[in-house]
Amino acid sequence: xxxxxxxxxxxxxxxxxxxxxxxxxxxxxxxxxxxxxxxxxxxxxxxxxxxxxxxxxxxxxxxxxxxxxxxxxxxxxxxxxxxxxxxxxxxxxxxxxxxxxxxxxxxxxxxxxxxxxxxxxxxxxxxxxxxxxxxxxxxxxxxxxxxxxxxxxxxxxxxxxxxxxxxxxxxxxxxxxxxxxxxxxxxxxxxxxxxx
Amino acid sequence: xxxxxxxxxxxxxxxxxxxxxxxxxxxxxxxxxxxxxxxxxxxxxxxxxxxxxxxxxxxxxxxxxxxxxxxxxxxxxxxxxxxxxxxxxxxxxxxxxxxxxxxxxxxxxxxxxxxxxxxxxxxxxxxxxxxxxxxxxxxxxxxxxxxxxxxxxxxxxxxxxxxxxxxxxxxxxxxxxxxxxxxxxxxxxxxxxxxxxxxxxxxxxxxxxxxxxxxxxxxxxxxxxxxxxxxxxxxxxxxxxxxxxxxxxxxxxxxxxxxxxxxxxxxxxxxxxxxxxxxxxxxxxxxxxxxxxxxxxxxxxxxxxxxxxxxxxxxxxxxxxxxxxxxxxxxxxxxxxxxxxxxxxxxxxxxxxxxxxxxxxxxxxxxxxxxxxxxxxxxxxxxxxxxxxxxxxxxxxxxxxxxxxxxxxxxxxxxxxxxxxxxxxxxxxxxxxxxxxxxxxxxxxxxxxxxxxxxxxxxxxxxxxxxxxxxxxxxxxxxxxxxxxxxxxxxxxxxxxxxxxxxxxxxxxxxxxxxxxxxxxxxxxxxxxxxxxxxxxxxxxxxxxxxxxxxxxxxxxxxxxxxxxxxxxxxxxxxxxxxxxxxxxxxxxxxxxxxxxxxxxxxxxxxxxxxxxxxxxxxxxxxxxxxxxxxxxxxxxxxxxxxxxxxxxxxxxxxxxxxxx
Numbered sequence: 001x002x003x004x005x006x007x008x009x010x011x012x013x014x015x016x017x018x019x020x021x022x023x024x025x026x027x028x029x030x031x032x033x034x035x036x037x038x039x040x041x042x043x044x045x046x047x048x049x050x051x052x053x054x055x056x057x058x059x060x061x062x063x064x065x066x067x068x069x070x071x072x073x074x075x076x077x078x079x080x081x082x083x084x085x086x087x088x089x090x091x092x093x094x095x096x097x098x099x100x101x102x103x104x105x106x107x108x109x110x111x112x113x114x115x116x117x118x119x120x121x122x123x124x125x126x127x128x129x130x131x132x133x134x135x136x137x138x139x140x141x142x143x144x145x146x147x148x149x150x151x152x153x154x155x156x157x158x159x160x161x162x163x164x165x166x167x168x169x170x171x172x173x174x175x176x177x178x179x180x181x182x183x184x185x186x187x188x189x190x191x192x193x194x195x196x
Numbered sequence: 197x198x199x200x201x202x203x204x205x206x207x208x209x210x211x212x213x214x215x216x217x218x219x220x221x222x223x224x225x226x227x228x229x230x231x232x233x234x235x236x237x238x239x240x241x242x243x244x245x246x247x248x249x250x251x252x253x254x255x256x257x258x259x260x261x262x263x264x265x266x267x268x269x270x271x272x273x274x275x276x277x278x279x280x281x282x283x284x285x286x287x288x289x290x291x292x293x294x295x296x297x298x299x300x301x302x303x304x305x306x307x308x309x310x311x312x313x314x315x316x317x318x319x320x321x322x323x324x325x326x327x328x329x330x331x332x333x334x335x336x337x338x339x340x341x342x343x344x345x346x347x348x349x350x351x352x353x354x355x356x357x358x359x360x361x362x363x364x365x366x367x368x369x370x371x372x373x374x375x376x377x378x379x380x381x382x383x384x385x386x387x388x389x390x391x392x393x394x395x396x397x398x399x400x401x402x403x404x405x406x407x408x409x410x411x412x413x414x415x416x417x418x419x420x421x422x423x424x425x426x427x428x429x430x431x432x433x434x435x436x437x438x439x440x441x442x443x444x445x446x447x448x449x450x451x452x453x454x455x456x457x458x459x460x461x462x463x464x465x466x467x468x469x470x471x472x473x474x475x476x477x478x479x480x481x482x483x484x485x486x487x488x489x490x491x492x493x494x495x496x497x498x499x500x501x502x503x504x505x506x507x508x509x510x511x512x513x514x515x516x517x518x519x520x521x522x523x524x525x526x527x528x529x530x531x532x533x534x535x536x537x538x539x540x541x542x543x544x545x546x547x548x549x550x551x552x553x554x555x556x557x558x559x560x561x562x563x564x565x566x567x568x569x570x571x572x573x574x575x576x577x578x579x580x581x582x583x584x585x586x587x588x589x590x591x592x593x594x595x596x597x598x599x600x601x602x603x604x605x606x607x608x609x610x611x612x613x614x615x616x617x618x619x620x621x622x623x624x625x626x627x628x629x630x631x632x633x634x635x636x637x638x639x640x641x642x643x644x645x646x647x648x649x650x651x652x653x654x655x656x657x658x659x660x661x662x663x664x665x666x667x668x669x670x671x672x673x674x675x676x677x678x679x680x681x682x683x684x685x686x687x688x689x690x691x692x693x694x695x696x697x698x699x700x701x702x703x704x705x706x707x708x709x710x711x712x713x714x715x716x717x718x719x720x721x722x723x724x725x726x727x728x729x730x731x732x733x734x735x736x737x738x739x740x741x742x743x744x745x746x747x748x749x750x751x752x753x754x755x756x757x758x759x760x761x762x763x764x765x766x767x768x769x770x771x772x773x774x775x776x777x778x779x780x781x782x783x784x785x786x787x788x789x790x791x792x793x794x795x796x797x798x799x800x801x802x803x804x805x806x807x808x809x810x811x812x813x814x815x816x817x818x819x820x821x822x823x824x825x826x827x828x829x830x831x832x833x834x835x836x837x838x839x840x841x842x843x844x845x846x847x848x849x850x851x852x853x854x855x856x857x
Contacts, residue, residue, distance in 0.1 A: 083806045088701045088741035090807075127396045131428045134396065135435040139507045146510055146700045153670075154701065154741070158806065 019164055020082060024171045027082040027155075032175040035093060038101035086158040092151045096144065103140045112137055114185030114193055119152065119173040120145045124185045124193050148172075252276065260293075268294045274306075284308040291319070298352050302328070324349070339371040341385075365390035365403075378413035388426060403427035403438065411452075419448040433505050441465055441500040455479060468496040475530070483530035490521040494542065510699060511546055518542035518556075534563045539573070549698050552579035562594045570602055581697050582743075584648070585609055597624040610648075612640030612657070631672070635662040642682055652721050656682030660689070671695045683721075685712030685730070701742045708735040715754065725768030727798070728761050729754045745843070751801035751812075763792040764824060764832070772823055772834050774849050794828040802846070809843045811836060 084093075104121070107113040114124040121144050126134045152172065156165040177186045180196050188194050243258025254273035259266050270293040274286035289306040292299065304319030304327075316331040325342035326349065343366045350356055369385020388404035404426030411418045425442040428435065436443075447461030460474040468491055475484040491497045495517040498506075506514050520542055524535040537560040544553045558573030574589035586608040593600045601619040615636045622630040639657035646654045660678030667673075673693040680687035687710035695703035713731040720726065733752035740746060754762060800823055801812040813836060814822040824834040 086741070086806055087744050087746050088703075091742055092701060125396070131399060131401055131430040132435055132437070134399075134430055135433065135504055135508075138433060139504070139512070142508045143510065150696060150700045157739070158747075 019161075019167050021167070021171065023082040024164075024168055025174065027084045028168070028171045028175045029179070031084050031093065032172065032179050035096045035100055036179055036181075038097055038105060083158050084155055086154060088154045089151065089158060092147050092154065096147055096151075099140065099144060099147075103136075104144060107137055107140065108181070108184045111183075111185050111195070113141060114187060115176045115180055117173060117177075117187040117189060117191065119169045119176065120148055122187070247271075247273065253279075270294075280310075282310040284310075289317075289319070296353065296355070300352075304328075335374055335376045337373045337375060339373065341367050341369060341371065343368050359394065363390070363392045369407075379411065380413070381408075381410040383408045390427065397430065397432050400429045401427055403429070405438070405442075413453075416452040416454060417448060417450040418452060421446045433508050434501070435504055436501060443469070465497075468493040468500070475526075483528075484526050485528075485530075486523070486525050488521070488523045490519075492519045494518055494520055511549060513548060514544060514546040514551075516542065516544045532564060534561070534566070534568055536561050550579060550582040551698065552577070554578070558589070560594060564596055567593075567595060581694075581702065583609065585614075597626065598622050599624060606638075609637075610640045610644040612659070613638045627669070629667045631665050631667050633662060633665045636660070637662075637678060639681070642680070652723070654682060654721050655717070656680065656684075658682075670699070672697070680710075682710075682713070683718045683731075684714035685710055685732075687713075703746075704740045706735075706738050708738060709733070711755070719768060725771050726763075726765040726792075727768045728763045729795075729798070730757050730760055731755070731798075745804065745847075748802065748804045750804075751799065753799035754795075754797055756797070762795050762827070764795050764798070765792050766790060769793065769824070769832060769834065771849075790830065793826060793830065793832045795832070796825040796827040798824050802843075804843050807843050809841050809846050811839055811841050811846070 104113065110128070111124060112126050112129060113121050116122050121141050123137055123141055126137055129137060152169040153162070153165050155168050156162050177196070180186055182196050184196050185193050186196055240261040241257055241259075242261070243256070245256040245258075247254040247256055252273055252275045254271060256272075257270040259268050260270055271291065273290045275288050275290075276286060279285075285305075285307045287305050288303065290301070290303045292301040294300070301322035302319040303322055304317065306315075306317045306319070308315040314332050316329075318327070318329050320327045324344050326344055327338075327340040327342075329338040329340075345363075345365050346367050347356060347360060347363055347365070351361060365387055366389050367385060367387045369382050369387075371380060371382045371385070373380045384406050385408070386404070386406050388402070390403035391401050393399045403424060405423040407420065407422045409418060409420040422445040423442065424438045424445065426438060428437045428439075443463050443465050445461060445463050447459060449457055449459050451457045455478065457477040458475070459477065460472065462470070462472045464470050470490040470492070472486075472488045473484060474486045475482065477483075494502075495515075498514065498516045502516075503512065503514065506512060519540040521538045521540075522535065525533050527533050539556050539558055542553065542556045544551065544556070546552070553575055555576035556573060556578070557575075558571070559569075560571040560573065561568040562571075570591050571594055572589060572591050574587075575585075576587050578585040588605075588607050590605055590607075591602040593602055599621040601616055604615065604617050605619075606613045606615045615638065617634040617636075619633045619635075620631070637658060637660045639659040642654040642656045642658060645658065646652065658678060658680045660676070660680075662674050662676045662678075664675040665672055666675065671693055672695070673691070678689040678692065680689065687708060690707045690709075692704070692706045695705070711730075711732040713733075715727045715729045715731050718724075718727075718731065731752055732755050733750065735748050735750040738745070738748045738750075756762065797814060799814045803810040803812075812821045814825055819837050819839050821836045821839070822833060823836055824832065826832040
């Protein structure tokens with residue numbers, strides 16, 4: 001009977017393939033942070049005191065002050081196994097960084113372009129731009145969105161799970177909006193454009 | 197008191213007749229500016245009053261009716277003594293009245309000759325540079341506008357639709373209006389600063405140029421000729437700067453003031469555009485019937501117009517020359533029914549997308565429902581995703597969202613060819629494109645391909661059969677496989693797929709297996725140092741992104757075969773050792789006196805992921821693996837101890853035969 005139970009249990013092995021949401025989000029966070037830093041150009045300084053300690057810095061500091069983490073902190077930090085650095089992804093990232101510095105950042109600052117709720121960018125209001133620039137901003141947005149489409153797929157493939165593309169895009173949606181500067185436009189869940 | 201006088205006068209027909217001649221001047225002016233027919237038999241005057249004092253004389257009319265319309269509070273004043281008979285003349289006459297809730301004032305010269313009933317007026321609107329010249333002997337009225345927005349006048353007199361009120365412009369020129377025929381015209385009038393914003397995507401700003409037009413009110417038609425050489429326009433994705441790209445517009449409107457206005461317009465640029473559009477405007481809806489666009493100089497057209505549109509679609513920096521034309525026809529509801537694209541000695545180059553067409557000539561016919569004539573295109577050379585197709589031609593049918601090659605086509609590629617049979621694509625306008633293809637690749641020399649790619653020259657050839665293909669999203673998967681006869685052995689490429697081939701980061705993926713490669717030939721080709729023997733291997737999950745190897749799971753190994761010597765040269769050993777960063781492994785020792793060594797087996801594997809190659813070989817144990825297992829005396833084994841190596845560096849070391857020298 002015991003043997004039978006053992007065989008029965010052995011026959012019912014369930015393999016759970018899970019989407020490593022936390023790891024992907026953490027990787028997306030780093031990627032988005034890098035892109036939004038731009039291509040060597042300095043990010044515009046925040047003009048309020050909150051810039052000195054943002055939420056992330058404070059959490060990091062608290063984490064380091066906890067004696068327990070002196071022993072186990074590093075081990076956890078390295079458990080994430082999501083890669084965002086294949087040659088294709090790196091090339092896309094460099095393009096996006098350079099585009100951010102050259103044009104996208106300016107359009108975001110002017111609220112001409114905003115982050116959509118599906119991980120892309122869109123022209124929100126180009127009415128203050130000269131006509132030629134309104135055409136240019138369309139090209140910048142189209143270029144950025146082509147890169148982002150390729151990025152989400154390449155990240156899924158680089159991690160051996162092409163079927164994760166949609167979830168990876170969702171992880172990026174969160175990060176684009178979370179790391180947007182205050183004053184930038186983004187689309188909320190119901191599709192309305194709001195200022196951060 | 198005034199009212200009493202008015203009603204008093206109203207009762208007296210005699211009073212009215214006496215003064216009506218003077219009002220003729222006033223009323224003619226009103227008729228003119230209000231664009232009504234020239235008629236003097238329907239006037240009615242209410243509350244007429246003569247105003248006379250020591251310095252000036254004049255008239256006041258509370259309301260003047262004619263043809264169902266009226267003006268109010270009409271003052272006519274002359275600062276001189278008002279003389280009615282026999283001649284009334286005033287150099288500084290002033291007229292004011294209210295019409296449609298707006299107040300108007302004009303000032304200027306008036307004259308009325310009682311003897312021959314000849315009158316004339318030469319006046320100016322007090323708040324705009326609009327001059328009127330009227331003469332009873334001439335049914336033509338001259339209107340001179342000097343930097344005036346004519347729409348503002350239209351708005352003041354008859355009103356404008358909401359969308360037209362925001363149109364700003366300055367117009368200068370002479371407009372003649374024939375009071376009897378109702379015809380108006382202007383010749384070479386200039387306009388500037390024409391601004392109109394329909395939406396943020398449809399907008400013109402600062403338009404300027406000249407206009408000639410003839411309006412026939414009774415015939416309900418208008419012909420016009422406009423040159424645009426100032427300002428700019430954005431129409432969705434199309435941007436035109438008219439300073440750099442001046443155009444002339446010529447056309448006509450018929451059925452004006454009816455529910456259906458038909459129009460035909462030609463828009464030309466002297467260097468690179470001849471176009472014509474016809475259609476109707478029905479209840480404010482624009483319905484296009486036919487469009488013809490001819491571009492004789494696509495280089496100029498591309499520089500000025502097309503390049504910035506192509507950039508939005510990711511095909512920026514496209515060069516082109518030669519000519520093309522496009523014509524499209526629409527059904528009565530304005531739905532596209534067919535189009536035709538003609539290319540004439542057309543050249544296109546986009547380096548980034550690896551696209552090129554030389555001397556392309558032919559026609560593409562498309563029909564929404566009705567079968568159209570076959571399309572044909574021929575070229576001197578075509579480069580698609582870097583693959584050159586020599587001079588040939590193609591014939592196909594393009595109907596609705598279905599594309600089908602007409603018959604068997606053989607496209608010469610280098611010294612071989614690609615033969616396509618039964619190539620069809622359904623659902624081209626949808627996301628789920630259904631593709632079918634049967635293709636055969638007749639042997640193409642690898643020497644030519646490798647030369648083109650800038651690789652070390654290889655002998656052998658490539659051939660194969662592709663029985664079909666499937667499109668899933670952006671990915672096109674080829675069924676069947678390609679066979680390569682190379683290095684005296686066989687190579688098979690399976691599961692070949694392409695992704696975003698003309699887009700961002702194009703991908704080519706495949707699984708490759710090979711056997712019987714003559715190592716001597718291979719090592720010679722790459723200048724690696726001679727190794728003899730036969731090599732087999734697999735490269736699974738090969739993924740080339742942006743024309744660079746992104747991922748693979750590869751292993752290559754020698755297969756001991758009877759009658760085939762297995763030797764490895766000193767230089768080859770040095771080079772293999774150099775993969776591990778060791779310089780001159782053999783050449784620095786006494787073994788340098790041996791030219792060749794025998795080996796049992798060579799094996800090397802690499803799992804490339806994230807730019808890092810997990811390297812392996814024979815007898816993988818921990819970090820240790822054997823690449824070359826020697827045989828005979830002296831026995832040379834090459835053992836690796838570093839399992840992870842940067843891919844770029846690995847390839848560089850593998851292919852760079854001069855490493856260490």
